[in-house]
Amino acid sequence: MNGSAGSVGPMRVLVTGGSGLVGRAIEHVIKEESGAREEETWIFLSSKDANLMSAEETRAVFQKHRPTHVIHLAAMVGGLFRNMRQNLDFWRNNVFINDNVLQAAHEFDVVKVVSCLSTCIFPDKTTYPIDETMIHSGPPHETNFGYAYAKRMIDVQNRALFQQYGRRYTAVIPTNVFGPHDNFNIENGHVLPGLIHKTYLAKKEGKPLQVWGSGRALRQFIYSLDLARLFLWVLREYDEVEPIILSVGEEDEVSIKFAADAVVEALGFEGDVIFDTSKADGQFKKTASNAKLRKYLPDFEFTPFRAAIKETCDWFVANYDSARK
Ligand SMILES: NC(=O)c1ccc[n+]([C@@H]2O[C@H](COP(=O)([O-])OP(=O)(O)OC[C@H]3O[C@@H](n4cnc5c(N)ncnc54)[C@H](OP(=O)(O)O)[C@@H]3O)[C@@H](O)[C@H]2O)c1
Numbered sequence: 001m002n003g004s005a006g007s008v009g010p011m012r013v014l015v016t017g018g019s020g021l022v023g024r025a026i027e028h029v030i031k032e033e034s035g036a037r038e039e040e041t042w043i044f045l046s047s048k049d050a051n052l053m054s055a056e057e058t059r060a061v062f063q064k065h066r067p068t069h070v071i072h073l074a075a076m077v078g079g080l081f082r083n084m085r086q087n088l089d090f091w092r093n094n095v096f097i098n099d100n101v102l103q104a105a106h107e108f109d110v111v112k113v114v115s116c117l118s119t120c121i122f123p124d125k126t127t128y129p130i131d132e133t134m135i136h137s138g139p140p141h142e143t144n145f146g147y148a149y150a151k152r153m154i155d156v157q158n159r160a161l162f163q164q165y166g167r168r169y170t171a172v173i174p175t176n177v178f179g180p181h182d183n184f185n186i187e188n189g190h191v192l193p194g195l196i197h198k199t200y201l202a203k204k205e206g207k208p209l210q211v212w213g214s215g216r217a218l219r220q221f222i223y224s225l226d227l228a229r230l231f232l233w234v235l236r237e238y239d240e241v242e243p244i245i246l247s248v249g250e251e252d253e254v255s256i257k258f259a260a261d262a263v264v265e266a267l268g269f270e271g272d273v274i275f276d277t278s279k280a281d282g283q284f285k286k287t288a289s290n291a292k293l294r295k296y297l298p299d300f301e302f303t304p305f306r307a308a309i310k311e312t313c314d315w316f317v318a319n320y321d322s323a324r325k
Contacts (some may be wrong), residue, residue, distance in 0.1 A: 010039035013235070014065050016052060016101055018044025022116070024173075024181040025224035026231055031290045033229075041127065042086075043067070045074070053220055055095055055206040058100035062108045069235060072101050072115040075151075076284030079214075080143055082188040087146030094150035101158050106167060113169040114234050117155065117243055119176075119288045121148035121221070129250050129289035132173065132243050141283045155243060162241045171243040175288055179224030179308070180315035184325040190310075193220065195260055196316055197325055199269050208272040210280035220247050220288060223308035226244065233297065243309030247290045248302050262306050 017023045027044050030036045043065050050061035052074050055167040076093040083090060098115070105113045123131045123138030135155055140148030146177045152173050161167040182193040189197075195211065238244060260273060293300070303311075316323055 004096075006186065009068075010041070010227045010298035011069050012041045012065065012067045013071060014041065014067035015044045015063070015071045015073060016097075017046075017075060019046035020071050020073060020077070021177060021179060021182045021224055022227060025179055025228035028180075029225060029228040029232065035204075047074070050316035052100050053096040054100070054136060055096075055100045055103070058104045059107070062110075066108065066170065067105075070105050070110050070113040071231060071235060072098070072103065072105075072113055072182040074101070074213075075116070076147075077145075077183075078190075078308050080190050080191070083144035083147055087144070089146070090144070091150050094147060094155060098154050098157070102169065105169065106161060106165065111124070111168075111174060113158075113167075114231065115154045115169070115171040116156070116256065117151045117171045117173045118147075119173055119245065119247070119286050120144060121151045122286060122288075124283060128151070128285070128287040130245075130286060131289045132245055132292055135173075135243070141173065143280070143282055143317065158241055163274070168239065168241055170234070170238065170241050172231065173243050173245045173247075173288070174227050175220040175222050175245075175247040175286075177222055177224050177227055180319075181310050182224070182312070182324070184316060184323050186325075191219070191256060192259060192263070192312075193316075195256075195263050196267070196313055199260075199263050199267050199311075200320070202271055203267055203269045208274050209260070211256065211260050211273060211275050213256060213275065213281040214277050215255060215260060215275045217256050217281040217283070218253050218287065219256065219259070220250075220253045220286075221259065221308075222247060223303045223307065223312075226302050226308075230293070230297075234311065238296070244292055244296075245288050245290055246293060247288045248305075249290055249294075250287050252286070252302070252305065253287055254305065259305075259309075262309045266306070266310045267317070281295065
């Protein structure tokens with residue numbers, strides 16, 4: 001084991017949010033790609049193991065598993081439209097979860113915590129590309145300010161824990177994640193899984209596909225399995241408290257229309273595609289720089305977008321009955 005992560009002997013890694021999109025991808029990489037090293041123990045939690053909004057339940061689950069390392073993914077997560085309706089819930093629930101997890105990690109002497117921010121927490125009015133130094137440089141987009149401020153406070157807490165106690169807790173900043181085990185709910189989910197589900201239904205019912213918004217908004221998408229592989233690297237090798245953006249390059253930013261076309265092709269949908277411009281586009285773009293990641297890992301290969309979309313669509317079709325939707 002390289003870096004500071006290895007200084008405590010065998011790692012016991014607790015993954016909060018282990019049953020979600022990103023958690024299941026990390027579990028897959030650990031189990032199927034020999035991601036686990038000898039003597040490492042991995043524990044994947046869901047909300048059934050502990051409600052992390054409760055400080056008591058959080059402490060109890062740390063007491064039970066005594067982790068040396070934590071990957072903190074648990075969060076109230078949702079797409080644009082759910083965020084617009086529930087800013088208060090996104091703020092409070094996420095602030096409670098994050099404070100409980102970081103404080104329990106500190107109290108139980110956890111060596112390293114890698115938490116998860118998101119590129120959608122960056123300032124709305126900004127220069128592009130966005131980089132890691134700009135998280136707090138202005139108000140976030142008004143559609144998701146509750147989620148955004150709650151996530152930003154993770155960085156505040158990490159820096160304060162370092163300043164007061166020398167803790168090296170950090171955070172990663174992924175762009176839009178997609179993959180197997182996503183939430184494919186059309187009303188509350190993110191854009192890609194929602195599109196996949198809508199296209200699936202449009203094909204089945206022989207109806208046109210309605211895409212919300214103009215299709216012009218631009219996004220960088222990261223495949224959950226690529227993100228999982230990068231998470232392992234951050235846990236083991238990345239030694240900074242400052243967060244790091246985990247994203248494909250700026251040149252790989254795509255429009256929602258391009259993404260919709262990829263889904264249409266992957267699912268073999270042959271009907272009409274209609275863009276409903278009465279629905280919000282959200283932030284026009286949030287182009288992020290992956291220069292810091294590339295400085296550390298110049299050769300990391302991301303799965304090509306269309307191939308990752310195809311794998312995700314195939315998974316959704318094969319698991320339609322049990323998928324979250
Ligand atoms: N999806 C994206 O595009 C994206 C982009 C950037 C950053 N992120 C961040 O990545 C992380 C993981 O996101 P995801 O997409 O994997 O989310 P997800 O699929 O919605 O999973 C959320 C996870 O959090 C758990 N959870 C929620 N509330 C909880 C509570 N009160 N107590 C304990 N566990 C709770 C859920 O457990 P149950 O399964 O039991 O409900 C689930 O395991 C989050 O921090 C998110 O902010 C996601």
